[in-house]
Amino acid sequence: MKTTIQLLAGAILAFLPFAGAAQQLPDTAGLTLDVLQIPNSPAFALMDLAPSTIDEPKVPSDFVAYLRNATDSFTLFPRSYGLEFAPAWVFGRQNISFTQFISNSLKENLRQSLVFSIGVNHLDDPDLPAGNGQTTQLGLGLKTSLLRGHVESSMEDINSLYNLLDTVNRFFYLNTERWLLTDREYKMWDDSVNILRKQVPINIPKLQAAGEARDARSNLLLADSAAFQQQVLQHFSPQLSALKSRAAGLKFNRRGFKLDLAGGFATDFYDQSFDNSQVTRIGAWLTGGWVFDRTKNNVNASVLGLLRVLGNPKQLYRSARQDTILVADNLYFDFGGRVILQNGRRFSLSGELLGRMPVNNPDLKTGVRFTLNVDYQLNSQILLSFNIGKNFDGPVYKGGNLITALHLFSSFGKKSFGNTGKAAGD
Amino acid sequence: MTQLTRFYIYKLQTPEGPVTLSLTIGNAQSATTSLYMDGAALLTNKRDSFSFDIPATPSLSGKELDVSTTVLDVSTQSDNINFRIKLSGGQAVLNPPGDTLRVEPNGVAYILIKVIFV
Numbered sequence: 001m002k003t004t005i006q007l008l009a010g011a012i013l014a015f016l017p018f019a020g021a022a023q024q025l026p027d028t029a030g031l032t033l034d035v036l037q038i039p040n041s042p043a044f045a046l047m048d049l050a051p052s053t054i055d056e057p058k059v060p061s062d063f064v065a066y067l068r069n070a071t072d073s074f075t076l077f078p079r080s081y082g083l084e085f086a087p088a089w090v091f092g093r094q095n096i097s098f099t100q101f102i103s104n105s106l107k108e109n110l111r112q113s114l115v116f117s118i119g120v121n122h123l124d125d126p127d128l129p130a131g132n133g134q135t136t137q138l139g140l141g142l143k144t145s146l147l148r149g150h151v152e153s154s155m156e157d158i159n160s161l162y163n164l165l166d167t168v169n170r171f172f173y174l175n176t177e178r179w180l181l182t183d184r185e186y187k188m189w190d191d192s193v194n195i196l197r198k199q200v201p202i203n204i205p206k207l208q209a210a211g212e213a214r215d216a217r218s219n220l221l222l223a224d225s226a227a228f229q230q231q232v233l234q235h236f237s238p239q240l241s242a243l244k245s246r247a248a249g250l251k252f253n254r255r256g257f258k259l260d261l262a263g264g265f266a267t268d269f270y271d272q273s274f275d276n277s278q279v280t281r282i283g284a285w286l287t288g289g290w291v292f293d294r295t296k297n298n299v300n301a302s303v304l305g306l307l308r309v310l311g312n313p314k315q316l317y318r319s320a321r322q323d324t325i326l327v328a329d330n331l332y333f334d335f336g337g338r339v340i341l342q343n344g345r346r347f348s349l350s351g352e353l354l355g356r357m358p359v360n361n362p363d364l365k366t367g368v369r370f371t372l373n374v375d376y377q378l379n380s381q382i383l384l385s386f387n388i389g390k391n392f393d394g395p396v397y398k399g400g401n402l403i404t405a406l407h408l409f410s411s412f413g414k415k416s417f418g419n420t421g422k423a424a425g426d
Numbered sequence: 427m428t429q430l431t432r433f434y435i436y437k438l439q440t441p442e443g444p445v446t447l448s449l450t451i452g453n454a455q456s457a458t459t460s461l462y463m464d465g466a467a468l469l470t471n472k473r474d475s476f477s478f479d480i481p482a483t484p485s486l487s488g489k490e491l492d493v494s495t496t497v498l499d500v501s502t503q504s505d506n507i508n509f510r511i512k513l514s515g516g517q518a519v520l521n522p523p524g525d526t527l528r529v530e531p532n533g534v535a536y537i538l539i540k541v542i543f544v
Contacts, residue, residue: 172496
């Protein structure tokens with residue numbers, strides 16, 4: 001296990017500096033780099049880097065990289081990095097149909113929302129127990145949705161769009177062939193095909209040649225879009241304009257009940273050495289809740305809950321009975337809730353309350369963590385997050401149990417499918 | 427607006443078939459497809475990706491199947507349209523490489539595939 005983790009860590013640490021270069025992959029032309037969301041990936045959550053523990057299940061972006069900067073007025077180079085990628089969208093997007101995309105079936109939810117996440121965090125706290133305090137944390141996690149909620153656009157809107165699309169499709173079939181047949185060369189090849197295919201026995205090589213010649217001619221004619229536009233499409237422009245505006249009006253934000261399953265582990269590399277590492281956290285959790293439909297004032301509200309089992313192997317902790325520091329493999333059960341209010345896409349306010357029950361160690365106390373988070377999106381790729389609250393008691397790594405932090409998150413990657421429809425003519 | 431045509435010959439095992447047509451429209455784009463056999467409607471308003479067993483007839487040999495598909499770009503992420511056809515049930519599976527078309531935002535692409543059975 002340890003060797004595997006070390007190999008994985010080596011590969012990931014080597015890969016991270018090239019995260020930006022990975023964005024130069026094909027199929028990026030015309031993309032809007034507008035992917036920012038608070039990193040709620042399991043890898044970040046396990047390393048306590050996410051500003052909140054309970055986050056709204058979201059439609060994944062296919063690839064996102066995060067940088068987090070939290071200290072010294074943001075003058076330091078970021079100490080935390082994260083990557084997320086969704087295999088279904090990275091490797092199989094050509095197989096995902098629109099019907100599957102808007103579905104809320106378990107099979108499609110699992111396939112489309114599976115996200116692997118990787119996080120790296122550098123610590124240089126001199127009070128850390130091992131080495132000279134230079135520790136690198138690596139978190140690996142995965143997350144998938146069991147329930148994704150329903151898309152914001154109604155089925156009536158979607159059915160209406162399909163009916164209009166069918167009308168346009170029939171128009172194209174009738175008029176494209178009719179228009180092509182006005183071309184003498186196309187008609188000659190079409191006549192040849194029709195004669196050859198009705199002969200018995202069929203001369204397949206000749207039919208193949210005639211069919212390919214007809215196809216080449218039709219593609220040549222259709223590539224001259226000005227002629228096609230002038231002679232065919234202008235007679236159907238109201239329907240095409242209606243189709244375009246309806247497509248622009250579709251909204252794919254998901255509302256209703258959502259349920260995410262996540263898990264992962266985090267490893268600390270003391271002295272930044274592969275030979276001195278230890279898995280420090282292993283966890284699995286369910287996050288679920290209701291995301292309400294948008295109100296008249298453009299305020300979104302979400303009510304969420306979390307159940308989590310978290311193992312901390314060889315954890316240093318303060319004994320409640322002996323008032324001394326001990327080491328043990330501790331297992332916790334966490335549970336709690338969060339309320340989020342969001343005004344548009346820029347500002348959100350949330351409160352989170354989390355309870356922690358030790359499962360296997362009577363020497364640990366039950367703890368409570370609460371936070372108030374205020375997030376403001378400065379632009380499409382930078383988010384400012386302020387958190388204040390009280391952390392769980394117990395772990396000695398903390399300088400205290402008061403959480404006060406101002407985080408700056410940057411991200412780059414492909415835009416999520418979960419945003420509202422784009423405007424026609426963008 | 428983007429237009430594309432394709433032509434294939436598909437060899438049957440027996441003149442009456444069977445033949446199964448599979449169409450995949452990826453990238454979460456919406457589409458409708460109609461099928462016409464020698465110009466007569468066989469199937470209309472079929473949404474997105476699907477598989478369809480061509481109904482058995484006394485003879486499919488020499489007949490031309492038109493697969494008429496219009497794809498609408500509804501994706502917020504990409505203006506690319508992925509399109510792939512597969513025919514099975516005959517002497518071999520016909521599974522040509524898929525086509526990727528780029529359209530204007532919220533634009534449409536029209537694809538007409540002609541298949542002759544032999």
